[in-house]
Every structure is written in C-alpha cells, then in structure tokens.
Amino acid sequence: MSGYDSSTNIDQTMVSTSELPPLVRDLLRKRGIEGEEAIDRFLRPDYHRDLADPFLMTDMTKAVERLQRAIVAGEKVAVYGDYDIDGVSSTALMVEVLEAHGLEPLSYIPDRYKEGYGVNQAALEQLAAQGVTLVLTVDCGITAVAEAAWAAEHGIDMVITDHHEVPDQIPQAVAVVNPKRPGDEYPFKELAGVGVAFALVRALQSRTGMPDVGQEKWLLDLVALGTVCDVMPLVGENRALVKYGLVVLQKTKRVGLVALMQSAGVEPESLRAFQIGFVLGPRLNAAGRMEHANFSLELLLTKDPIVAQQLAFQLEELNHQRQLEQQRIFEEANALAADYASDPVLVLADSSWPAGVVGIVASKLAESWGKPALVLELRDGVAKGSGRSAGGYPLIDGITANAELFDRFGGHAGAAGFTLPADNINLLRQGLNEHFLEVEPELEVTNDRVADxxxxxxxxxxxxxxxxxxxxxxxxxxxxxxxxxxxxxxxxxxxxxxxxxxxxxxxxxxxxxxxxxxxxxxxxxxxxxxxxxxxxxxxxxxxxxxxxxxxxxxxxxxxxx
Structure with missing residues (x-):
C-alpha cells in the first residue's frame, strides 16, 4: 500500500513510563487521571487495547459488505470528502485502501466557494455520468437526506461515514456509520472523520485480509493529520491514534509529506502535534481556502517526488497568500469593530472578505477583543461566514435562538458556520446581542491565562x-x-x-x-x-x-x- 518495510514495529518506538515528579502527578490528578493504572494507561497508549471493535458502530457490517461486493465486481466507486484537512486526509486514506483492493476509485472534494460543505446533487450527477455505482462519503453526509434519496432513485448506492452531530432525520443509505448515532455502541464518540474512516478500514481488513495485519498502522500519518487539525480531543482512542500517527509521520515515506515538511522547515524526527496543527495544517488548508483542496489531496497521494516538491511549493505560496489576505481582513475588521465596541457580540461583514479566510479572522478578533466575533463575506445578496466564541458564551445557542434569520447553520458552543440573506445582518447583530445579555448572568467566564x-x-x-x-x-x-x-x-x-x-x-x-x-x-x-x-x-x-x-x-x- 505504501511500500514500507513490514518488519518495522511501530510499537517499539513508544515512550516508556518513568517515575513522575510530584508536579506532574498533581497535574494529572487535576485532569482526572490518578491511580497507577490510570496513569499508566494515559502515558502508554496501546493500539490493540485502546481501539475498540469497529463492528460496534451501527451499520459497519452493512458498509463492509457493500464495499466487498464492489471490490469483487470491480465497480466504479467514488470517495466523497470535504475541503478541510480532516476531509482531505479521510479521502486520501480511503482512496489508498480501495486501490490496494484492486479498485480505481474516483475522489471528489467540493469547491469551498462554488459548492460549499457536504454532498450536493450536482456532484452526484457528475459522478453518475462517470459510471459511479457506489459513493462512499468521508467526513460528511450525515445531513444529506435529499441527496441520498436522489442517488437511490438513480441507481447509486451510498455508504455514509461521518462524525458530525446527527440530526433528527438521517439519510436513507445502504449504511450510515457515525459513532454519534443514537444507540450506537461504539464506546468512543469523539473520533474525527478520518478516525471513523480508519475504523472502516480496520473492519474491511478483518474480512479481506488487506492490508496485512499491522500494515494498516502506516495509514496513521493521515489519521493524525485529520484528528489534530480538526481539533478533536486528544484523549482516549484519539490519543492512541495520534501518538502512533506521530511515529509514522516522523519516518513517513509519503513523498508529499516529506516535501511539505522540507518546505515548512520541519524536522520529521522531532515532529509534534503542535507542528501538525500550526505548521503543516495551515499549508494543507490553504489549498481549500485559496484555490481547491485537490492540491492537498494530490500531495498526500502522489508517489512522484518531483510532483510532490512542486505541490509543496504551491501550497507554500498559497499559504503565503492566505497569510497576507488574513492580515488584511483582520486589520479591516478590527477597525470596523471599533464602531461596535459596545456590543457584547461582534458581527462584521464586507464584500471583500473571502469566506474561506473569515473563520481565522473571527478567532483572532474573539481573542483580541475578548468577546464573540462573527465575520461574514457579502456576495450577491448572501452573507456567508464563521463565528468564534469567547467568555464562555455558547455561540450555537445564540444562533439557534435566531434560526429564522439563517438559510443554514451548524456548529457548537465555541464555533459556528452559517449562511443567511445579507439583508438579515442587522437583525442578526441585534438578536445575538440581546441573547447574550439574556444569558450573561449565567455564563461561566473563562480565563485563558489560568495556569495549570x-x-x-x-x-x-x-x-x-x-x-x-x-x-x-x-x-x-x-x-x-x-x-x-x-x-x-x-x-x-x-x-x-x-x-x-x-x-x-x-x-x-x-x-x-x-x-x-x-x-x-x-x-x-x-x-x-x-x-x-x-x-x-x-x-x-x-x-x-x-x-x-x-x-x-x-x-x-x-x-x-
């Protein structure tokens, strides 16, 4: 699959437990980890112990059986992902695994600006015209009710794998694999999209014998990328996946990642999660923000060192453009924020602020102003943007309280994405500020500088x-x-x-x-x-x-x- 020496034992490289200073034991206790067994489990994640049986996920058996039929029949399969790193790494992982099973899968990642997030009918129509009979979604699809119905009517089966919150109505598909589904028995619920995809790989491996037992660990470089960059909690199963994934990344033979680390000035042998999130991540994300995420997907999949170097250079340039654009937007938004300095929630919009960058700007504004910030792009009468919270305010609650103003929205307490008519921006500003004042007495104000x-x-x-x-x-x-x-x-x-x-x-x-x-x-x-x-x-x-x-x-x- 990746051409690695099968004799290499990743487990041997894991750090061993040593005597811990009292300061560290006290820190672990504050984080709910005390007692020798609990400390040992935390310090020494174990691949076989910490990863649960993938068949505990609802519909996993159905998903595996449908993929097996596609493999035997040599069907045309498409892997449908997302334009963020979790989606791109999930797509690369499944493409690589299906190729190892003898298929020639297509990959499809929607354009951030033209299509937006998730499965869309136009993309399914395009795939149908290419002879696709099975669409496997990764890091998306849990809300694709209408799209799954269209696919079924037109002879396309869908296997959905996702990790986002599950709505009341889920798509009617061959299989819907998401550990957050009500009644799902998988014990760990905080997997990234690529973590769910890797569970599917392990389940498929148990039926087909491919890749060889142990060799699937060499896919953990992709799992670590997606898990860290999607800001998933690095506890439980994720801790094991990322710890092993870092070992793989430190010795990766994936020429695209080698080239990316070289261009970013990262030494592979000293790579840490921080560098995934704040050095490699922004470069991989820059493709989807400034051009198209296919650049990053190709970098992860290429076997050609020259192509890898060219793509790494492109990502470096796109990231530089992103930085310049981000700084410009931040300065403009920061100046505009002064006009709303008395508002407890900042709602800022402009037609020259690309939607692919506004989320980063919202984070910087929320940090510098110490209050929730929403930043939106105005285009053709539509406002599309992202918000980040601060001060303990549950941002998604405020948005939900003003749901009638939006065309669509999603998110959680700390962050949200949304689309609404541009004419509703003033109403949104008013509604969010009123909601903030209503709930302010109940907020638990957090201090980001509290020491451990x-x-x-x-x-x-x-x-x-x-x-x-x-x-x-x-x-x-x-x-x-x-x-x-x-x-x-x-x-x-x-x-x-x-x-x-x-x-x-x-x-x-x-x-x-x-x-x-x-x-x-x-x-x-x-x-x-x-x-x-x-x-x-x-x-x-x-x-x-x-x-x-x-x-x-x-x-x-x-x-x-």
Missing part, C-alpha cells in the same frame, strides 16, 4: 521536569500543554524581535540567580512599559530551544504580570 501549575521556586523548571512532561504528549484539545505561573522573577534584559518587532525576547532571573531565556510571540505591543529590573510573574510553557547544536530550556511566555 503554580511555582514559587523556579529551580523546579529543569530537564527532569521537561522530560516528564514530554510523556504527556501529544498535547492538544482535551490535553493541553501545561501552563506554569512562575513568580518572583526579575527582568534582566529585554528586546523586541521579528519582522515587525512584534515578539518579546527576555532574560529572566530567579532569586537564586537562575537565568531563563524567554520568548513571547506577538506580545511586544501588550507590554510597552516593561523594563529591565522589574520583578514579574509570568505564565509560560516549558520548552527547549535547539541552536547551533546546543539544547537549552526556554520559557514560551503567554502573559506577564
């Missing part, structure tokens, strides 16, 4: 602690990298660095004279009055810095008091 561990003694920030914390990786949603509050530090020196002098570089000293090199990304404008000699407390991550072959501990600052 308080320290009066900076001497505890040492290599022993760093290596112990490394065993908690992968960090991400549901298992965040711990933030330390370190008090009684003195600023020995400070400087601003970066293209726009936007970063802080500090040397901090403990009362005992221990010096910490520290960096605060994008913090320079937040602390214009900081001076050498000041005594401070900081919120920081404990990291290491590699420079000229020398490793040193470093504090990555999140806030200064």
């Amino acid at each position: 561990i308080d320290l009066d003694d900076a001497n505890q920030l040492n290599w022993e602690l760093y290596h112990a914390l490394a065993q908690l990786e992968p960090f991400g949603q549901g298992n965040t990298q711990p933030v330390f509050e370190v008090r009684n530090l003195k600023v020995v020196s400070l400087d601003t660095i970066g293209k726009n002098q936007q970063h802080l570089k500090l040397r901090l000293a403990s009362p005992e004279g221990l010096i910490f090199e520290s960096v605060g990304f994008n913090l320079a404008q937040d602390y214009p009055n900081l001076r050498s000699g000041q005594e401070v407390a900081v919120h920081a991550l404990l990291e290491h810095n590699q420079y000229q072959g020398k490793s040193t501990l470093q504090l990555v600052l999140k806030g200064i008091q």
